[in-house]
Amino acid sequence: MNENKEKEIVYTGINKLFRNDSVQTLWNSLHDGTIREFIDDWKWIFSYSKKYRKVVLFYVLVGIFGSTVSIGTAYVSRILINIVVGQQHEKLWFLVAVMLGMTVFSLALSSINSYVFTRISIYVNNDIQAGIFDRIMDARWKELSSYPSGDLLNRFNGDVGTIASNAINWIPNLIINIYTFIATFVVLCRMDIVMALIAFLSAPFLLGMSRFIMRRMKEYRKRVLELNSKMMSFEMETFYNFDMIKSFGIFGYYSKKLREWQQRYKKFNLDYNRFEIKSNILLTIVTTGVSMAAFGYCLYRLWTGKIMYGDMTFFLQQRSALSSRFNSLVGTIPGMLNSSVSAHRIRELMDLPREEHDEEKAALLAEQSGKGITVSLSDISFGYNEDSNIYENADFIASSGEIVAVLAESGGGKTTFLRLLLGMLDVQSGSVKLISGSGDEFPMNSDLRRFFAYVPQGNTLFSGTIADNLRMVDEDATDESIENALKLACAWEFVEKMPEGINSMLGERGRGLSEGQAQRISIARALLRRSPILLLDEATSALDFDTEEKVLKNIMKSHPDRLIILSTHRPAALKLCNRIYRISGGKMNETTVDDAIADINRTVDSQTEVHQDNVYGTLSRPMEPQENDSMINDSDKGWWNM
Numbered sequence: 001m002n003e004n005k006e007k008e009i010v011y012t013g014i015n016k017l018f019r020n021d022s023v024q025t026l027w028n029s030l031h032d033g034t035i036r037e038f039i040d041d042w043k044w045i046f047s048y049s050k051k052y053r054k055v056v057l058f059y060v061l062v063g064i065f066g067s068t069v070s071i072g073t074a075y076v077s078r079i080l081i082n083i084v085v086g087q088q089h090e091k092l093w094f095l096v097a098v099m100l101g102m103t104v105f106s107l108a109l110s111s112i113n114s115y116v117f118t119r120i121s122i123y124v125n126n127d128i129q130a131g132i133f134d135r136i137m138d139a140r141w142k143e144l145s146s147y148p149s150g151d152l153l154n155r156f157n158g159d160v161g162t163i164a165s166n167a168i169n170w171i172p173n174l175i176i177n178i179y180t181f182i183a184t185f186v187v188l189c190r191m192d193i194v195m196a197l198i199a200f201l202s203a204p205f206l207l208g209m210s211r212f213i214m215r216r217m218k219e220y221r222k223r224v225l226e227l228n229s230k231m232m233s234f235e236m237e238t239f240y241n242f243d244m245i246k247s248f249g250i251f252g253y254y255s256k257k258l259r260e261w262q263q264r265y266k267k268f269n270l271d272y273n274r275f276e277i278k279s280n281i282l283l284t285i286v287t288t289g290v291s292m293a294a295f296g297y298c299l300y301r302l303w304t305g306k307i308m309y310g311d312m313t314f315f316l317q318q319r320s321a322l323s324s325r326f327n328s329l330v331g332t333i334p335g336m337l338n339s340s341v342s343a344h345r346i347r348e349l350m351d352l353p354r355e356e357h358d359e360e361k362a363a364l365l366a367e368q369s370g371k372g373i374t375v376s377l378s379d380i381s382f383g384y385n386e387d388s389n390i391y392e393n394a395d396f397i398a399s400s401g402e403i404v405a406v407l408a409e410s411g412g413g414k415t416t417f418l419r420l421l422l423g424m425l426d427v428q429s430g431s432v433k434l435i436s437g438s439g440d441e442f443p444m445n446s447d448l449r450r451f452f453a454y455v456p457q458g459n460t461l462f463s464g465t466i467a468d469n470l471r472m473v474d475e476d477a478t479d480e481s482i483e484n485a486l487k488l489a490c491a492w493e494f495v496e497k498m499p500e501g502i503n504s505m506l507g508e509r510g511r512g513l514s515e516g517q518a519q520r521i522s523i524a525r526a527l528l529r530r531s532p533i534l535l536l537d538e539a540t541s542a543l544d545f546d547t548e549e550k551v552l553k554n555i556m557k558s559h560p561d562r563l564i565i566l567s568t569h570r571p572a573a574l575k576l577c578n579r580i581y582r583i584s585g586g587k588m589n590e591t592t593v594d595d596a597i598a599d600i601n602r603t604v605d606s607q608t609e610v611h612q613d614n615v616y617g618t619l620s621r622p623m624e625p626q627e628n629d630s631m632i633n634d635s636d637k638g639w640w641n642m
Contacts, residue, residue: 202290404565
């Protein structure tokens with residue numbers, strides 16, 4: 001039995017007729033105590049919409065007035081038909097004018113309501129999105145990193161849209177629908193109680209029948225959507241790995257796979273279409289049957305002279321309207337529950353712990369930063385989980401004017417170390433602080449990041465111009481200062497040759513640049529920030545040794561008092577460093593340049609030996625004579641031994 005299979009919903013009470021999942025979920029929540037969560041979610045939603053309460057009240061009043069006018073228009077139409085049939089022309093043109101006026105007025109009210117609803121929904125959507133965006137940006141990195149980026153985007157767009165579309169109109173529409181339903185029923189009762197009961201009872205009957213059919217159609221539709229998602233994933237992976245497919249020459253394989261997916265898609269959609277046709281036929285028969293029953297009763301009343309032709313058309317029209325309003329009333333529940341679920345997901349993001357701020361300390365350090373800054377990690381212990389620590393009572397210190405390298409094996413904690421420096425992670429014990437030249441100590445917090453410029457691993461460029469990518473750290477930067485930063489990063493030599501120089505457009509993730517060029521643009525961006533501390537996380541890995549050395553020398557020459565902290569495996573960079581720390585066994589131990597380079601060479605040699613043994617080791621072992629041994633020529637044997 002599949003443990004991941006969703007629990008089947010058991011329908012109870014009158015919902016056995018409607019078989020509505022949302023209605024049953026709400027009913028179950030009243031009994032299991034989770035209704036409290038639902039109420040809290042909607043309180044949170046109303047906290048965003050309450051400042052528009054006057055407009056919401058206006059929306060309700062206009063909606064009620066519009067419904068009244070609509071019923072009145074239908075009633076006038078009834079009288080008008082009776083007058084025409086009875087050839088009583090005295091009030092004909094007056095009633096025509098009244099009906100046209102009420103129709104125009106009803107249209108105007110409907111248009112106003114639509115505009116008001118759209119306008120407020122946009123405001124609420126923007127308010128919630130802005131609040132969530134600010135909270136995500138200010139959330140602590142460790143807690144936020146547990147959410148995949150796709151999930152964050154889905155909550156940021158999909159869930160916010162669901163909330164915004166229901167935050168304003170759920171209660172107003174509920175009130176308007178209840179009013180219209182009651183008003184229509186009362187008007188029908190005053191005309192004929194039997195007709196009113198036929199209209200009233202046919203509404204839930206048609207709804208229950210349609211819900212049963214729609215539920216089956218929903219299951220089919222779900223299968224089609226799942227297939228669409230799988231096809232989209234296949235297409236995205238194919239285009240993302242286009243270079244690999246081209247290089248292997250295996251496009252025929254993927255062309256075959258595409259046609260297999262298309263065949264499945266065709267089968268699913270044709271099955272769905274056949275069921276849809278059958279369902280529509282059945283629903284049409286049922287609807288027609290109910291309509292014919294109402295029509296037959298009206299004909300009987302008309303035949304016996306109890307009602308006039310206008311009364312008959314009015315009743316048939318309002319019976320349909322009553323069913324529509326009943327459907328709308330029941331339909332508010334799914335929207336209400338969906339909004340509650342979305343609100344709960346959004347509240348999880350809003351409740352994420354925020355980073356620490358201390359603007360006053362940051363301003364004080366800015367005043368003293370001209371005397372130099374020291375970065376200090378003292379007796380720190382840190383681990384991402386309780387089972388193991390990356391650092392145990394580790395120490396690190398570096399001051400302005402130094403180039404300090406940090407070495408570790410892959411996954412040994414270099415990037416974690418830089419995140420600790422930036423205050424993105426909190427240590428379990430010990431302290432991370434900046435010390436001014438005056439000797440004042442400043443525990444690390446998010447406001448102190450202004451004193452750092454960070455070049456992380458990988459490509460961190462955005463779509464837009466080169467100037468846009470640099471100005472994001474200094475919006476007021478002049479073209480001249482941008483060019484100077486590019487020159488220091490050895491990037492100007494290729495940027496000036498581009499068609500529009502610093503205004504040349506880059507694609508997503510810097511598409512159009514090589515990896516080395518993208519790294520130099522990122523370094524230039526960090527230099528434009530003019531912060532006293534520069535962090536380089538394998539930021540020169542794609543540069544040749546000469547360019548790497550030139551970039552580092554340019555940085556120190558332009559700002560001799562800048563502190564550079566870099567993580568690298570490049571011997572050329574280590575030779576420029578004043579001090580080197582090695583991360584090992586949870587400690588940060590200072591080492592010499594020669595020892596560090598020797599360690600790197602030993603690591604490279606060890607990895608090479610392991611690789612060669614894995615790939616070629618079996619070839620050095622004695623082999624049984626094979627029939628095709630003669631096919632192995634000397635050049636092949638020489639290639640093995642390279």
